[in-house]
Amino acid sequence: MGSIIHSSLMRAARTDPANGVQEVAEFRDLEGSRVYCYSHVPTQPPMGGVLICSPLHAEFARNYRREVILGRTLALHGIAVHRFHYRGVGNSEARIEPTFESMRADAIAAAEWFKQGYGLEQLAVLGTRCGGFVAGSVATEMSAAPVALWEPIIDPVDYFREAFRSRLIRDLKEGGHAATESTDELLEVLRRDGCLDVLGYSISAPLYDSFLPLNLQSEMGTQPRAILLVQLGRNRRLRDRYTRLIQVWRSEGFQVDSHSVDRTEAWWFVGGTGSIGPDEEGSASLFGRTVDWLARQFQ
């Protein structure tokens, strides 16, 4: 096994000799900041392209390897994939504090680079957790682009509540201030200091404020499109909030498929038990269903 590797200014590429799939890592410039981008390119002209909108904070790291493996799997099925890091996140430059607006701008720029770079006309978008807001919002800029959602957040309040609780749990475990702190008190700290340390991640007030007015239904717009909603959890039955949202979308003419993956995810606690990737519990179901659904969208 080997690889053909090339590096040039701000860009590196390798081709897997086993299957011919090319992977390209590069930094692109957006408004004076470096944006980290990574593409998976099939051997044949791609039948379509998928833009991946990652989640944030601990969930970004938690889900990352899955996004990499999904990219490789889709490329083997003839679909190009483009991943990127929002400005201020991961390998991208941090000259700005990320907000929903900046994340959306990053995704729109990434979609444009992707389309131009590989001559793609049709894109689908995949978003995980709060990346679902970005995916939905970007899809509205691309006609009837299909959207796949992995365990999406519907109401940002839930996301931040879960984040704050994870900090309270940590503090409680370490005998810290949890006895006197609640999520409301943490919110006060966020307001007072302009940012909050949640398990080593900075949640800034601008980010919090930019997400708060969002909801997944409205970010997806009104133009009917195909949606795949994948739930990760021990319960095979879709959670009520997902069921209700799917009913609303269907009533508006959206074509919605759903799937439940038997996998409990501790999103905020990276490490611990369980592997991330093709060997993890439920991965065959998650990748198989997602790849099949996306491939159907390009036929």
Added chain:
Amino acid sequence: MSSLGADPIPSAPVPELPVFMTAGPEILFGILTHPRTQPLGLTTVLMRGGARHDGWGRNRMYVRMAEEIAAYGYEALRFDYHGTGESSGSATTFRTDRPFQEDVDGAIGWLRQAGRRRFALVGSCFGARTALSYAVGDPSVEALALLTCPVRDLISDEGRATPAVLERSIRQHFQHGVRPRHVLGLLHRDRRRVYLRVLAARWRAILGSRGSRTGSEADPTSWVSSSFLAPLGIVASRGVSILILYGETDAEYQDFLRASSGFLGDILEQAGARVTVRTVPGGLHGFARIEAQDRTIDEVARWLGQLRPELKQLSGTPEAAGGSQRPTS
């Protein structure tokens, strides 16, 4: 296997360069950060802990560390271990007694092909043990920063479970094991694996204690890993500059203190000023607080900065550009 190719590393003003590197059967991904001041001819290689799945670290800690190091005139390479991030392969378990030496070999091999000759390794937890293990066989490693380095052998997903079990009596062990949370854990495949490993460690400890009763007086620091002590002894005696950094409340630091009463203490004493042991308030392990991240970046950058006088003697010389001699001061 194909070669890495001979593409030269572009010089400044490219601030960061994505790279692919061959490591055994795998292709690793990394990002090389160029110095922001006059290059001092030393390349730092940053290695994260095993519980993470990305090369940038929690809250971009390793990106920020690379930028800080670059401000001192050093190059910095951060990379994804095989099976993580953008790299190929698969990795489900990180054991400190089985460091990913081949990955470091691949990363440094790539740097060497690109003309780099002098290295500093910075590793955290599993990364610290990997850095230490690699440094033994490579005399071009001149400096080593070990952050929250475990002195005993741990496995990533069992965390402190094995040390805790080894310190319990059989009775306490039974009481602990029948808790509903642990019984329910038997339903989970990954947890079952951890339980088996912990029980195996307990069984080995029982056998070991029976053996020691019949033998000579037991070494009170026998729990300290030989795959930590031996490499540390070798690199310290070679004159490598070493920073050992812990948070005061890290369990790893308590282990380090206890271990210092044994052979570890002798190694540190013989190494003298070449080994710097530093602590910072609170906990560092996992870098689950921004303050801990900032302190660590600051400590590592300042420590590397202190090496500058001796490195400056070589900067601009053939050695700095690609020679293999180490500073002699």
